[in-house]
Amino acid sequence: MDLGYESPCRNLHGHNWIITVYCKSETLDVNGMVVDFAHISRNIKERLDHKNLNDVLSFNPTAENIAYYLTTIIENCYRIDVQETENSFAAYEVDEQ
Secondary structure (H helix, E strand, O other): OOOOOOOOHHHOOOOOOOOEEEEEEOOOOOOOOOHHHHHHHHHHHHHHHHHHHHHOOOOOOOOOHHHHHHHHOOOOOOEEEEEEOEEEEEEEOOOOO
């Protein structure tokens, strides 16, 4: 992946991401939920867990891009925080219109 600058991240490497998902709705579904946590977990794990992100995603898999991407695939999601390391994280929040 060409980052446009010198960085060790140009080399294939991995992370143990911590992803925090925020969802909201004006109403709850018939089960009393905004979205089922199992659905969120399954959606993320099936797409990203133990995968080479450069192979399964069509974009540069930065924490920022991962956060944005996840807001587009999780129902009622308005914010995602992606923690890459103890001190490095990014958040993406959907702009409310």
